[in-house]
Amino acid sequence: MDLSDRKKKILRAVVENYINTAEPVGSKTIAKETDMGLSSATIRNEMAELTRLGILEQPHTSAGRVPSPLGYRIYVNELMREYRLSVEEAQEINNALRQRIAQLDEIISEVGNVLSELTNYPAYALSKPAHKQTIVRFDFIYVDANTVIVVAMLDNNTVKSKLMYFPTGIDEPLLKKLSNVFNSTFTGLTEDEIDSALISAAERGANDPNGIVSAIAGFAINILSEITPAKAYLSGTSHILDHPEYRDVDKAKELLSYLSNDEELLKLPEPAREDGMRIIIGPENLAEQLRESSVIVASYDLGNEMHGLLGVVGPTRMDYAKIAARLEYITKGLKRIFSGGNKHPPHIEEPSK
Amino acid sequence: MDLSDRKKKILRAVVENYINTAEPVGSKTIAKETDMGLSSATIRNEMAELTRLGILEQPHTSAGRVPSPLGYRIYVNELMREYRLSVEEAQEINNALRQRIAQLDEIISEVGNVLSELTNYPAYALSKPAHKQTIVRFDFIYVDANTVIVVAMLDNNTVKSKLMYFPTGIDEPLLKKLSNVFNSTFTGLTEDEIDSALISAAERGANDPNGIVSAIAGFAINILSEITPAKAYLSGTSHILDHPEYRDVDKAKELLSYLSNDEELLKLPEPAREDGMRIIIGPENLAEQLRESSVIVASYDLGNEMHGLLGVVGPTRMDYAKIAARLEYITKGLKRIFSGGNKHPPHIEEPSK
DNA sequence: TTTAGCACTCTCTTCTCTAGAGTGCTAAAC
DNA sequence: GTTTAGCACTCTAGAGAAGAGAGTGCTAAA
Numbered sequence A, B: 001m002d003l004s005d006r007k008k009k010i011l012r013a014v015v016e017n018y019i020n021t022a023e024p025v026g027s028k029t030i031a032k033e034t035d036m037g038l039s040s041a042t043i044r045n046e047m048a049e050l051t052r053l054g055i056l057e058q059p060h061t062s063a064g065r066v067p068s069p070l071g072y073r074i075y076v077n078e079l080m081r082e083y084r085l086s087v088e089e090a091q092e093i094n095n096a097l098r099q100r101i102a103q104l105d106e107i108i109s110e111v112g113n114v115l116s117e118l119t120n121y122p123a124y125a126l127s128k129p130a131h132k133q134t135i136v137r138f139d140f141i142y143v144d145a146n147t148v149i150v151v152a153m154l155d156n157n158t159v160k161s162k163l164m165y166f167p168t169g170i171d172e173p174l175l176k177k178l179s180n181v182f183n184s185t186f187t188g189l190t191e192d193e194i195d196s197a198l199i200s201a202a203e204r205g206a207n208d209p210n211g212i213v214s215a216i217a218g219f220a221i222n223i224l225s226e227i228t229p230a231k232a233y234l235s236g237t238s239h240i241l242d243h244p245e246y247r248d249v250d251k252a253k254e255l256l257s258y259l260s261n262d263e264e265l266l267k268l269p270e271p272a273r274e275d276g277m278r279i280i281i282g283p284e285n286l287a288e289q290l291r292e293s294s295v296i297v298a299s300y301d302l303g304n305e306m307h308g309l310l311g312v313v314g315p316t317r318m319d320y321a322k323i324a325a326r327l328e329y330i331t332k333g334l335k336r337i338f339s340g341g342n343k344h345p346p347h348i349e350e351p352s353k
Numbered sequence C: 001t002t003t004a005g006c007a008c009t010c011t012c013t014t015c016t017c018t019a020g021a022g023t024g025c026t027a028a029a030c
Numbered sequence D: 001g002t003t004t005a006g007c008a009c010t011c012t013a014g015a016g017a018a019g020a021g022a023g024t025g026c027t028a029a030a
Helices: A005-021 A027-033 A040-052 A069-079 A087-100 A104-119 A172-185 A196-206 A212-226 A237-242 A249-259 A262-267 A320-340 B005-021 B027-033 B040-052 B069-079 B087-100 B104-119 B172-185 B196-206 B212-226 B237-242 B249-259 B262-267 B320-340
Strands: A123-127 A135-144 A147-154 A159-165 A231-235 A277-280 A293-301 A307-315 B123-127 B135-144 B147-154 B159-165 B231-235 B277-280 B293-301 B307-315
Touching: A005 A027, A005 A040, A005 A069, A027 A040, A069 A320, A087 A104, A087 A320, A104 A123, A104 A231, A104 A307, A104 A320, A123 A262, A135 A172, A135 A212, A135 B135, A135 B147, A147 A212, A147 B135, A147 B147, A147 B159, A159 A212, A159 B147, A172 A196, A172 A212, A196 A212, A231 A262, A237 A249, A237 B237, A237 B249, A249 A262, A249 B237, A249 B249, A277 A320, A293 A320, A307 A320, B005 B027, B005 B040, B005 B069, B027 B040, B069 B320, B087 B104, B087 B320, B104 B123, B104 B231, B104 B307, B104 B320, B123 B262, B135 B172, B135 B212, B147 B212, B159 B212, B172 B196, B172 B212, B196 B212, B231 B262, B237 B249, B249 B262, B277 B320, B293 B320, B307 B320
Parallel strands: none
Antiparallel strands: A123 A231, A123 A307, A135 A147, A147 A159, A159 B159, A277 A293, A293 A307, B123 B231, B123 B307, B135 B147, B147 B159, B277 B293, B293 B307
């Protein structure tokens, strides 16, 4: 799309004005609030042209103009000023992250909360399934004649354990045998590779008619399948109702129900590049319920197999520049905290678009 | 409150009609839809009386009547018919529970989802902190010269483990010593009882200048403090917008924000008796934001230190009888599944109020 | 190429009016 | 004494009308 510089300036003015006011923007407003030294009539002509090109839209004949999805697209791709976080904003994000990151368990949902609070839009956080993991070693701790603690260490250095009860009884020699069998047969295998053939072979190898091997193998499979399953966390849904677009309760309800569905969230698109960000505007969304909303999504990566997506949902008239800047600051900050090893959020840096 | 039988009948009719229609109820409607053989005029007189007693209310002079909070209270305490779950409804609950209960981890939040879906109101689930737990045994598994797996078994038979890295190095004899120190000093203690005096004493006992003891003790404290912390899960918030009471976006927003705050949820009242149910009507709520809503709450108990509250939030005009019946069926069902050991939901039973 | 002027269009708000529902009171009927 | 019919009265919700305001597109002049 090749527009004259003047058209671009006008488009930008329309988009930014509309983002702030949520009201259709008239030619007079543009003339007054930008310093192009042009009268409203000239701007009117340009806006008429932009409307013909499908970049602006008119809600009705005598209303001001509103950006079309195409208009937003052009704005986002070419015109959006890089939003520079102020020192205060960056500080605020730093504090929010620092305070919330206590237990790693819930970090992702917490980051979603932070994101939502900082943007005033609903936010979601997805954790992606890690690459197929394997168990690298098994240990067995004897507790009493019927009880054993099974400890499994994974290839990412996490450890899982479980108390298991065997009515048929066990003793130290049996444990030793089990340890040998499991460490030789079941290590280095992904979930899929542990199948019933393998289990019954191991049962024969350990001379175990009592199902002990298969119970432990079941535990192993459980661990491998439960580790970082794709999960969705949604935060700040009530922010939806802050925005005039959703004053219509039915629309709000539609979006809210949609977002509350984890499976739908997991289907949302991802950024093309690992470190990129993606903005999906209105009708570019595949889901019917998002056709009037926009999504900004970035991926995060905490190392150690923890990675996923972090997104913000809002009306098409959302402050793309600001939200994108904050989102990027957060994802970068997370990465720094977790891979760098130092426990402090990053210092202020220049965000890119 | 001593009312004539006729007044009670009329009150019940008003409440139930209002619950269904969300419109103020007129004397004519009552006359028509109940078989008391009375004319609207008579009923009008009775309703005027009930209004004088503060049991009914008039939105404005010439509108029908609406129950006051006191009216709901009387209805709930004395007039509410026991709602009998139909076979289909019970079946539906059974299925919902059965399908969802896979990993115990998320069972409580899942039950919240089920509850919300079955009632069409937002529902919350709280897990209460368990009684102070203690570690009953420690085990140490040698991995390599710098790495140990620490395994701790709690008094409720759950097992926690962690891979720990010690740059100063460790060997088998040291592990043995550690095992002795921890199993003699730190077992049977609650989180509070493990204090720094104890830790430094143990450090001296183990002759450990490298902070290994204190690192492991930190892990122990972590476990004890993290186990079933009070948690809140909220489901089905979008159902709020189904009800005409919350068509006003500002009201919906107020309630939604309130419910989204975990700390507030944790402060909500509990049933007086362990197996009881509690209904809090409108202004009986302490929180300002709930003054126009009602809460029905019951406690659940899955044995094994897992217990907490399950609640439903809706407009004061909510179908108390139906919701209470479903809530009770669910809590009883949970108990049966988990304590009875059989993995199937209960059969249909008569719910009590 | 830009601007001023002007008629035109459409929405939003305000006001008025009416239909309808429901009430409370009075007097008659049971 | 209780119940009912009748009726005037009150209040709301909704429909229609009117006017203000904002913004447009077109034309003609600068």
